[in-house]
Amino acid sequence: MDFGLTDDQREIQRTARELLAERARPDRVREHAEARSTDEQLWKELSELGWPGIAIAEEHGGQGLGQIELSILCEELGRSLAPVPFLGSAMAATVIQQDGSAEQRERWLGGLASGATIGALGAAVDGTAELVIGGREADVFVLIDEDGSGRILGAEEADVTPVDSVDPTRSTARVSGAGEPVGDGGACAGLGRALVSVSSELVGVCDRALAMTVEYVKDRKQFGVPVGAYQAVSHRCAQMLLETEKARATAAFAAWTADADPEALAEAAAMAKVCASSAAREVTASAIQAHGGIGFTWEADVHWLYKRAQLDAALLGGAKRHRARLAAILAERVGAGAAA
Amino acid sequence: MDLTFSPQEIAFRDELRGWLAANQPDAAPVDGGEDAQYQWRRDWQRRLYDAGWAAPAWPVEYGGRGASLTESAIYYEEIGRSRSPLAANTLGLLLGGPTLMVWGTDEQKERYLPPILSAEEIWCQGFSEPEAGSDLASLKTRAVKDGEEWVVTGQKVWTSGAQYSKWCMLVARTDGDVPKHKGLTYFLMDMEQDAVQVRPLRQITGEDEFNELFIEEARIPDANVIGGVGNGWKVALTTLMNERAGLGFALQIRLRQLLDDTIAVAAERGLLEDPVYADELAELHTRCESIRLLAWKGLTDVERYGQPGPEGSLVKWLWSDTNQRLTQLAVDIVGPAALTAGTSWSYEFLRARGNTIEGGTTEVLKNIVAERVLGLPRLKVAV
Structure with missing residues (x-):
């Protein structure tokens, strides 16, 4: 048993972190957030490096790597809050790859892998998905209906209304329209992986919020001592670490499960989303509190994390909804045990 | 990342599982109280010992199997899974033996290790004192040299199994003139002397799991110093570091079993469909799985990379908190039976109160995490 990353995976993590530390510096993120603009230059650069296609099959122009590698990138992008439409595009590609027909895969995956096509994924209620992340610039939408089935809509056939969310580091839009069913129109298995990707992004958000907070409370003095000594x-801060590590462990387990033990993915992904959603809300809220008055200002960067956490926590269902799913799994298991 | 066991680890697990299935311990005694329970656990250890399963983590030369950390964790998981009791001499097996292996002389190892394994000589731990709990290094029990012997006077508390023990791992102050961590020495004290009085300490559960020791000029030969005079703090840390290493896996499985039992009762009563209970049970299920993952991650990181991650302190903290939350929820689900004295449900939630105190209080664990993992400054308190 080994929870560590392979050398190759470590290298992906290292280069991603270094690149984003340089290209998605806090001042640059702030600039785009205040303008509510996407960092198109960075997206182009990431596309050239093959990031959007990391988990897309080689036959479609991707790198053909697994969920663990995709999750590594999601975590780093969450940490940096990079204003690029990566997460939505990766989630849309995941579902098309996993559940789409041969024709749909052929039509969309090449562009999604190269970054030339931007995807977005949203959960629809009564046919309409609210606050679809990356909605403004997406070329293709995957909308998941209440029964878990999906629809694919090219941007030209979708009804897209940009809506500003509380998180200005990414665009959001209201999306509706008929489109065509993903694959045979059944429930999308790719959603499990999509949940893992969001959870991994949230782990990055938590990790960054904790790191910023630790740095701040070591430095900030009141009553003659650093406030972190109280x-x-x-x-x-210890509680923030506990929540972050729970989210990290469950997200890592779910990412591993996606490739190595797919039958266990539904449960593992639900657990990862439960932990990541509640951790992100708590950890980023704690970060604001521990920063004191400055944490409540527009000038401090912690609120961007808090806002990203809120959108991602709700994305594809929050902790309560996934606990309800887990309870249903537990009930089934008890039922199966009783029947056996 | 590979979250599966190796073929060798699976073989180890299957062999143990097979042995446990074929060698179920006798049913726990209903009458006879603590003494009968203890004898039952002693008999159980004897059976484990005869089959070579008393301490698989011990090196082969000392009668163990030289099991890896992972195998040792599997061992405790399987002990928990089979609902077997813990061996009577668990403190000797988990703490005393490993401490001796690090700090003991060859003579000491030869003399003391075999009877730990066979449960012929039971060990207890004399660390905490009424005024030295979390601040262990402030302990006041004194040992004064008198020829070839040390004369010890003081009081110890929370010594489980003291009434059955032959040997006590005792930390005492041998030098009062140096800073508090430096004047300590680690002894092996013979419990069979009149100068050592054992008094049961009744807990909120009503049972006497622990004791107080009143030590009035007890004698310890110089040969029973472990790790050298004045080196007691370091030796004690070795003991403390071993405290949770393996046992955590047995506790984590017990938590899982208790959760499964609670879910079964909830299902019987239709409460799994009640969103209020379903939400909390799913949360506990998630925490239980997180504990399992964090425990394995912590252990395998040490095994593979020699570096413990932050998981160690987090696992104990999360486990104790989760066990309290679960046993309290069980009261709501089970109803009056869980508030009736003498039921297993009432025992569980009362006993769980100790979880956040024993083996490092949650407050101390948070300090450890803040200072050693996050690197936050330590608040200087007046000494």
Whole structure:
């Protein structure tokens, strides 16, 4: 048993972190957030590096790597809050790859892998998906209906209304339209992987919020000592680490499951989303609190994390919804045990 | 990342599982109280010992199997899964033996290790004192040299199994003139002397799992110093570091079993369909799985990379908190039976209160995480 990354995976993580530390610096993220604009230059660069196609099959022009590698990139992009439409595009590609017909895969995956096509994925209620992340610039939408089935809509056939969300580091839109069913129109198995990708992004958000907070409370002095020396503050930070590590462990397990033990993915993905959604809300809220007054200002960067956390926590269902799914799995298991 | 066991680990697990299935311990005694329980666990250890399963993590030369960390964790998982009791001499097996292996002389190892394994000599731990709990290094029990012997006077508390023990891992102050961590020495004290009085310490569960030791000029030969005079703090840390290493896996499986039992009762009563209970049970299920993952991650990181991650302190903290939350929820699900004295449900939630205190309080664990993992400054308190 080994929870560590392989050398190759470590290398992906290292280069991604270094690149984003340089290209998605806080001041640049702020600039785009305040303008509510996508960093097209960065998206182009990431596309040239093959990021959008990391988990897309080689036959469609991707790198053919697994969910673990995709999750590594999601985590780093979450950490940096890079204003690029990566997550939505990756989730849309995941579902098309996993559940789409041969024709749909052929039509969309090449562009999604190269980054020339931008995808977005949203959950629809009564046919309409609200706050679809990356909705403004997407070329193709995957909408998931209440029964878990999906629809694919090219941008030209979709009804797209840009709506500003609280998170200005990414665009959002209301999307509806008929489109065509994904694959045979059944429930999309690719959603499990999509949940893992969001959870991984949230792990990055948590990790960054914690790191910023630790740095701040070591430095900030009140009553003559760093505030991080007070247990009311340091124990809050310890709690942030606990939540972050829970989210990290469950997301890593789910990512591994996606490739190695797909039958266990539904449960593992639900657990990952439960942990990541609640961790992200708590950890980023704690980050604001531990920053004190400055944390509540527009000037400090912690609120971008808090806002990204809120959107991602709700994306494809929050902790409560996934706990309900887990309870249903537990009930089934008890039923099966009783029947056996 | 590979979250499967190796063929060798699976073989180890299957062999143990097979042995446990064929060698179920006798049913726990209903009468006879603590003494009967203890004898039952002693008999159980004897059976484990005869089959070579008492301490698989011990090196082969000391009677173990030289099991890896992973195999040792599998061992405790399987002990928990089969609902077997813990061996009577668990403190000797998990703490005393490994401490001796690091710090003991060849003579000490030869003399003391075999009877730990066979449960012929039971060990207890004399660390905490009424005024030295989390601040262990402030302990006051004194040992004064008198010829070839040390004369010890003081009081110890929370010594489980003291009434059955032959040997006590005792930390005492041998030098009062140096800073508090430096004046300590680690002894092996013979419990069979009049100068050591054992008094049961009744807990909120009503049972006497622990004791107080009143030590009035007890004698310890110089040969029973472990790790050298004045080196007691370091030796004690070795003991403390071993405290949770394996046992955590047995506790984690017990938590899982208790959760499954609770889910079964909830299902019987239709509460799994009640969103209020379903939500909380799913949360506990998620925490239980997180604990399992974090425990395995912590262990395999040490095994593979020699570096423990932050998981160690987090696992104990999360486990104790989750066990309290689960046993309290069980009261709501089970109803009056869980508030009736003498039921297993009432025992579980009362006993769980100790989880966040024993083996490092949650407050101390948070300090450890804040200072050693996050690198936050330590608040200087007046000493």
